[in-house]
Amino acid sequence: MVVVRPARIEDVGQLLALTHRETFGLTSLPREERILRKRVRESLHSFQLEVESPGGELYVFVMEDMETGTVIGTSSVVSKVGGFQPFYTYKIETSVHECPSLGIRKEIPILRLVREFSGPSEIGGLLLDPAHRKHGNGRLLSLFRFLFMSQYPERFEPIVIAEMRGVLDSQGNSPFWEAVGRHFFDMDYPTADLLSALDKRFIADLMPTCPIYVPLLPPEAQEVIGKVHEQTIPALKMLEEEGFRFVDMVDIFEAGPVVSCPLDRIRIVQETRVAVVSSIEKVSPEVVPFHIVAASKEEFRACKGTARMNGQGGVVIDENVARALSVQAGDQVRFAPLRPSRKEKEQP
Numbered sequence: 001m002v003v004v005r006p007a008r009i010e011d012v013g014q015l016l017a018l019t020h021r022e023t024f025g026l027t028s029l030p031r032e033e034r035i036l037r038k039r040v041r042e043s044l045h046s047f048q049l050e051v052e053s054p055g056g057e058l059y060v061f062v063m064e065d066m067e068t069g070t071v072i073g074t075s076s077v078v079s080k081v082g083g084f085q086p087f088y089t090y091k092i093e094t095s096v097h098e099c100p101s102l103g104i105r106k107e108i109p110i111l112r113l114v115r116e117f118s119g120p121s122e123i124g125g126l127l128l129d130p131a132h133r134k135h136g137n138g139r140l141l142s143l144f145r146f147l148f149m150s151q152y153p154e155r156f157e158p159i160v161i162a163e164m165r166g167v168l169d170s171q172g173n174s175p176f177w178e179a180v181g182r183h184f185f186d187m188d189y190p191t192a193d194l195l196s197a198l199d200k201r202f203i204a205d206l207m208p209t210c211p212i213y214v215p216l217l218p219p220e221a222q223e224v225i226g227k228v229h230e231q232t233i234p235a236l237k238m239l240e241e242e243g244f245r246f247v248d249m250v251d252i253f254e255a256g257p258v259v260s261c262p263l264d265r266i267r268i269v270q271e272t273r274v275a276v277v278s279s280i281e282k283v284s285p286e287v288v289p290f291h292i293v294a295a296s297k298e299e300f301r302a303c304k305g306t307a308r309m310n311g312q313g314g315v316v317i318d319e320n321v322a323r324a325l326s327v328q329a330g331d332q333v334r335f336a337p338l339r340p341s342r343k344e345k346e347q348p
Contacts, residue, residue: 001067002137003324004144004302006047007040007060007074014071015040015062022127029074029127030197043076047299051155054079054121059148063128063141066324072132073141076125077149079156080118085200087116088207089258092226092248095211111212111225114249115204120159120260121149126235136304136338139238140292143268144302146242147294147334150269160263161247162239165232166256167224174254179221181253184208192253207252225255232256241340242267268292272336277329278314280322290338293317295325307335 007015012033019031030036039060046057056079063073081087090111098105123145128138149156168174168189174181177189184206185192195202214222226246228236236259243266244259251258263269283306294302305321315333327333 001320001324002063002065002072002132002140002303004061004063004075004141006299007043007062009037009040009044011062011071012037012040015074018071018074018127018129021129029125030194032194035197039076046079051079051152053154054156056080056083057155060125061145061148063132063137065132073128073137074125075123075127075141075145077145077156078122078124080120081122081161082117082119086204087119087122088200088203088252089114089116089249090212090252090255092250093211095213109214111214111250113207113209113211113252119157120161121156121263123160123162136290138234139338140302140304142235142238143242143338144292144294146263146266146268147272147292147302147336148300149263150272151294151296151300151334153263156263158263159260160244160266161258161260162244163251163258164228164236164256166251166254167227167229168254175218175220175224176255177253179217180212189253196253203252221255226250226257228256267340268336272334273309273315274332274334275309275313275315277317277322277327277331277333278310278312279316279329280319281316283308283316283318291335292338293321293325293333293335295327295331295333297326297331301325304338307333 015036016033019029039058042058043060046059049057051057058076058078060076061074062071065072091114093110093112095108095110097108126142128141166174172190174189181192239259244261246257247260249258250256290304291307292302293305293307294300303321303324306318308316310316317333322328
């Protein structure tokens with residue numbers, strides 16, 4: 001049984017070990033204990049705040065194997081991008097060049113740098129131990145965040161985005177970065193990616209502000225604009241099932257796509273129900289489909305398990321769910337189907 005809960009300072013060592021088990025470049029988490037400790041401290045402070053509107057708070061969660069006490073995954077939410085450190089992206093636009101006398105009209109794709117000072121909420125920082133990428137753990141680790149956001153809507157913006165990891169080679173190098181960023185930053189992609197996790201002010205100092213004409217880039221750089229790394233394809237498909245769509249914006253370093261969806265239109269948020277636990281039983285998942293179930297008592301916790309309405313407004317949950325969430329009959333839980341129904345998945 002696994003449970004997702006807020007990260008604690010004592011988790012930092014295991015988080016660091018987790019980053020070293022991932023292919024370099026496929027996680028936004030830095031492989032430095034000092035930075036990870038700073039992120040967790042910031043998250044702990046965010047949870048303690050009385051928030052009336054989002055102000056850029058960071059919430060970091062971990063997935064724990066309850067049998068061993070081992071941290072096997074992590075993911076996070078930023079309540080609002082921008083603010084003191086702007087959020088940078090490239091917007092894909094079209095520049096029209098026309099000469100009527102010659103009968104020539106050209107539509108040229110360009111990348112325009114966007115600096116967002118008051119942006120949407122962002123999900124990110126997802127990392128799961130390769131040995132535990134099964135049994136719906138990855139889906140739980142990603143989607144539970146939307147139950148958390150629906151539990152505390154005042155803490156988040158109405159729009160949610162996700163920056164998907166772009167195309168990198170086996171050494172973590174980016175074709176797009178080599179064609180664009182390296183000329184201005186004079187460093188390799190992994191170094192720039194790490195620095196951006198520490199302080200984004202260097203981007204304003206070095207990033208060119210003029211539009212980039214895509215046809216002038218090398219073919220290998222053009223080909224990866226808006227594309228995801230092959231290992232990120234499942235994560236992108238999952239978010240698309242939830243309602244996220246590409247919004248013609250890409251990461252400034254490796255040109256991975258930015259996807260977006262209104263919070264209240266995310267599939268799992270629309271299907272979320274809140275009810276009081278009427279009873280705790282042993283229920284087979286063959287009878288009741290798996291749900292993500294969450295409770296917020298001393299801390300917000302979520303897990304995967306069975307939950308069904310009893311016909312009288314209460315919910316029946318599995319005994320393993322009750323143990324993972326530390327809830328009992330009479331407590332309130334929030335729950336939603338782990339996966340979209342077949343009918344919904346078949347819709348265009």
